[in-house]
Amino acid sequence: MHHRLLTTTAAVALGLFASTATAETLRFGASADIYGFDPHGVTSSYDNIFVHNIYEPLVRYSPQLDIEPALATHWEIIEPTRIRYFLREGVTFHDGETFDAEDVAVSLMRAVHPNSPLRGNLPGLVDVEIVDDLTVDLIMSGPSPLLNNFLTNIFIMDAGWMRENNAVEPIDANQGEEGFTTSNANGTGPFMVESRRPDSQTVLVVHSDWWDEPQHNLTRIEHRPISSAATRVAALLSGEIDLIQPAPLQDAARVEAAPGVRMLENPGLRTIMMGFNLTDTLNDGNVEENPLQDIRVRRAIKHAIDMDLIQERIMRGKSRNTAALIAPEVPGFAPELNERLPHDPDLARELLAEAGYPDGFAFNVNCTNDNYVNDEGICQALAAMLARVGLEPRLVAEPRQLHFERAQAGQTDMFMLGWATLPMLDGFSVLSAMLHSPEGSYGTWNPGQYSNPRVDELTQAIAVELDDEARIAMMVEAFGIAKEDLAWLPLHQQPLAWAAREGVEIYQSADDLARLWTVRINR
Amino acid sequence: MATSTLARVWHSDLAWSFRTSKTALISSVLLAIMFAAAIFAPQLATQNPFNIAELELWNSELPPFWVEGGSRQFLLGTDVQARDVYSSILYGLRLSLIVGFASVILAAVIGISLGLLGGFLGGIVDAAIMRFADVLLSFPAILVALLVNGIARGILPPSQHQDAAIYVLILAIGLTNWVQYARTVRGSTMVERQKEYVQAARINGISGPGIMFNHIMPNVMGPVLVIATINLGMAVLTEATLSFLGVGMPATQPSLGTLIRIGNEYLFSGIWWVVIFPSAVLVALVLSVNLLGDWLRDALNPKLR
């Protein structure tokens, strides 16, 4: 369970003036509000990282994305299906209760409850056995090479507090549920909730009894959702906000030129790709069959797209074009997976003619317009390039909530998806969710219904393989098949683009998640 | 015959007032230019910005031709998708005016019909129409338009939103603006109804609708024109506002409001031409319509002069 994550960030606080730390408030401008505080209520990684300020997992990712102990100090594999976690002593919740094994047992079982939206994020957990006050055994259905990676995303709540407030049953935000835990929180984390006004402001204050040595020098965090990118930049430039995420790429020059603020940019892990509808009919086509099932048509689409131009113009040279479904830093990547088909519109036309569509055909292209870096811009450019080889793409750009609902229901022909392999940080995430045929807990994000028996077979083998080398070899093989089949059309890894006031120091993690408990403000 | 009609028009009060009013002259010249630009947009434009196959990304973000780095091929520069701003404005203007005129016509047709009906029939029909008009009038147009828009979005499948956008806008704006026509026409109709020629027509056995459309309607058209002029400005503004709010024309078929919304996202990135030029054209359009409407109202209502 070791990762070599090549993070290139350098914005680390030197801590020279740490001793003179005064009351510092971080005003954080985000693009959207969090859903609520329930740590098991939603699957969005953005919500989860904010909640991470309040609640903590057994093990956590450091800003450099190495796994490090959090509420568990160490662990040991007793049997392949029984893993023992030794819990930290002297940890208290915000309300003063002591943290113990029962909290872990109740929280983990809450997260994998059949009604919990998070159940897929901790697959294979059968039971939690309490050994003593500070020791638990996790009973798994099979060997789980990625258990620690999964656990980074499962937060621990206080069992007594949940019982008192009738909150032991999980709630599912997607199903229209709201409970006590949506607007109240009681964690062990570095910050506690002071107040919350949905869509306006959420205030956290420092938890003075935190078990860890704080890296931050904050006393208060104000989370303010500002959905318009231009307004977000304006607020940063006028000094109303200390840190914004994301910062629009097109405004980078303006931000750099302005005094007292700066851009924070780095390559990210999130791969942006287009999914294909591979079922028997198009949703919005003008032909009987589904031309996208023909590999020549998919190749033609790939050849028609000039990613270098998109990188230069739309992404301002900041993205990393790719042919692989995962970033080079993620286990499962191999250089040969990243060999891109060249931009060649003539070949694209030829391939289309060969496949029997010399005059093209109509189909939907669905995108988000509020989720990824310049998502709508990318799609408009893509559509223009496809139109130039004779295809008739019909562009639909929507807010993420509508887009993902539609895409997952299989109502699109080509749809945009970004995948950072979170919280696993492992290629298995892509294999199990996006490449395995949809069945059971596999293929949950494979609405185009790509299906290849060998990929399925490899995926199931990888799931229980404990030997790192063998796992990676199998992953590379499976990704190779998917690449050959052009199951998905990878575009690029989007850059991390944040912007901050001078003096605000934060390590820009490659997963694009702002770990606010590591922020230092120097004046 | 034709010359004498022309001469009569030329010497009429209205024409005299027009010839001597600087605002009326300037605004109508401006309007004439903009109408011509909209009508001949396909001929005048150097690119069809609605045809995505014509957008070549390597031409994106060029400044206007007089700025360094600009090109004569793109007079007012290009946006991030390499859409020619000059051509987009022409096509956007065309869209804005199409929506404006169509919704004004829709509103006028509804308003005149209901007004005639109410004024002519009177009684419960009249009361019902006028009560409904009162209620609608107390709701701001933008709100009703948003609501019609929201309902249409809920009913139509998403892939049709784009193609249907223009009709939804016309419907939304038209349905909210008919009240003033209805009130005015009803008032005039009630007056005309009492006049002798109507009585005579009745005695001659001409049917109700015949009287309404052939005899009364021509006599109530004057005020309708004034309202229509003023409403055109409002309709254009409403369309722009809805597009700016993101519920109007889509980015692939931008109207002036959509262009401003897109440009607004690049407000801080130095691509000022994407937001400035469409805004200026929109303001000029609405201002000229309003100036003309203002003049027309004053000219037809000597009391206020």
Added chain:
Amino acid sequence: MLGFLIRRIIQAIIVMLAVALIAFMMFRFMGDPVSSMVPEHATEQERAEVRERLGLDQPLFVQYGRFVARAATGDFGLSWRNARPVSTLLAERFPATAELVLVAAALSLVVGIPLGIYTALRPNSFNAQMLQFLSLVGISLPTFVTGILLILVFSVWLGWLPSFGRGEVVDIGWWSTGFITASGLKALILPSIMLCLFQLTLIMRLVRAEMMEVLRTDYIKFARARGLRDRAINFRHALRNTLIPVITIFGLQLGGLIAFAIITETVFQWPGMGALFIQAVNFGDVPVMAAYLVLVSFIFVVINTSVDLLYASIDPRLRVDDAGPAGGGH
């Protein structure tokens, strides 16, 4: 007078029932209320049960009756977008919109009336002509363009005023107010200017037109002939007669301000009801749209009815049913 009062109130109730009917139709026919309530893999049996529980098997007018009864108690169910009770959402957002609209309304009166009087009294002066032209520009300028310009100048270039949000707010009971903190007051300035501009020009033009008309009446001419001083005529006699229609129109325009707040709230990321509504339109979130419609209509109907009653008590001639000035704004 009592008869008039009763007639007006009955009329208001009919209007609200009609609005509720529209809201009900939205609920019933936009989207499938059942599929949003049951898990994807629900059986036909389960769906039927939900249908029964929701009362969807009843005749339409019974459903409508139930809807009205629930709406009257403020129950509009859960938002489809974020699964919170719609009534809570609106209650949270209401103070933000109310404060913005009140400030904008006050501004448009305080500035608009004097300007209107000035331009009416000196119709040919350069200043008055300039103001008259500017007012037309004010009507022609799309409010969102004004908002963008205000942010650019006062927030980004000068850095004087905040570009978004309400600043610091204080809770007084369920009401959150920005009136009692410095940052809350500062945050109000730009949005309320943007919001009031259109109304301000409208009021100015209206006051000017009314005042000029009144000044031409025999009554004023007579007063002048009696040798009353200009000031006395203008302010004691003319202004009073001018303000009656202005107040009526203003009542109607208050509704306009609430609607226009939608645009202001979008530009300034103001956490009010308008921003909520526009989100709902974007997402096709019917419960929020319907509830906003009913709430705003209710506010309009209350304002209009009270303006009518006020008007009638000032001027008895208007107690016939045909009152109601033209107007409505764009």
